[in-house]
Amino acid sequence: MNILVVIPSFYPAVVYGGPIFSSLYTCKELSKYSDVNLKVVTTNANMDSRLNVATNTWLNQGYGFLIKYYHDTIINKFSFKLTCKIWKDIKESDVIHLQSIFNSPTPITLIYSLLLNKKVILSPRGSLGIWCVNNGSKFKKLWIKAFIKPFLKNIVWHATSEQEKMKFYIFLKILL
Numbered sequence: 001m002n003i004l005v006v007i008p009s010f011y012p013a014v015v016y017g018g019p020i021f022s023s024l025y026t027c028k029e030l031s032k033y034s035d036v037n038l039k040v041v042t043t044n045a046n047m048d049s050r051l052n053v054a055t056n057t058w059l060n061q062g063y064g065f066l067i068k069y070y071h072d073t074i075i076n077k078f079s080f081k082l083t084c085k086i087w088k089d090i091k092e093s094d095v096i097h098l099q100s101i102f103n104s105p106t107p108i109t110l111i112y113s114l115l116l117n118k119k120v121i122l123s124p125r126g127s128l129g130i131w132c133v134n135n136g137s138k139f140k141k142l143w144i145k146a147f148i149k150p151f152l153k154n155i156v157w158h159a160t161s162e163q164e165k166m167k168f169y170i171f172l173k174i175l176l
Contacts, residue, residue: 001035001036001037001094001095002037002039002092002093002094002095003030003036003037003038003039003093003094003095003096003097004039004040004041004089004090004092004093004095004096004097005023005027005038005039005040005041005097005099006040006041006042006086006096006097006098006099006100006105006109007023007040007041007042007098007099007100007105008042008043008045008076008100008103008104008105009042009043009045009046009076010023010024010040010042010067010069011023011024012051012053013045013046013047013051015046015047016047019099022160023099024063027040027063027065028063028064028065030065031063031064031065032064038064038065038066039058039065039066039067039068039089039093040065040066040067040068041067041068041070041082041086041089041105042067042068042069042070043069043070043071043072043079043082043105044069044070044071044072045072045075045076045079047075047076048075048076049075050071050072050075051069053069054069055069055070055071055081056068056069056070056071056081056085068089070082070085070086077104078104079104079105082104082105082108083104083105083108086105086108086109086112087112087116090109090112090113090116090118091116093118094118094119095118095119095120095121096109096113096118096119096120096121097120097121097123097158098110098120098121098122098123099122099123100124101122101124101143101144101148102140102143106147106148107146107147110147110148110151110154110155113154114151114154119156120151120154120155120156121155121156121157121158122155122156122157122158123157123158123159123160124157124159124164
């Protein structure tokens, strides 16, 4: 099974904290299964800078899976290369594991996955908690209604803890 993990930032972008390590460890564990061919698509974003990594090519970093870092055109906001080239990465995969809600790769990945009839697993990674949704951008609820709600029946949700499961279940029930 070919699994493509799509995440806006990935190791070694440790400035983002826990989710980077959690995603790395999850990918390491998944790649141990002999019937899994795991690849990660991400950007070279590292908060206010860019990682010093090769971009637009599959890299073997010794973790048991390949990583492709796309150049982040507007740091921490948008990658033109990812938007244009992820189509091929999705097309070559059986399952897409999307690991963000409020990032530009999310809607493009959901649209391409739907068009290519790919299964999507979405891990919100804590971003649907009430505190998270109510802080930061005022457009988060609009973002969810515009970019997540239309794809709800095509998404399998993945919670990384029971607490997260309850938080996003409650939030989605209230919002949607």
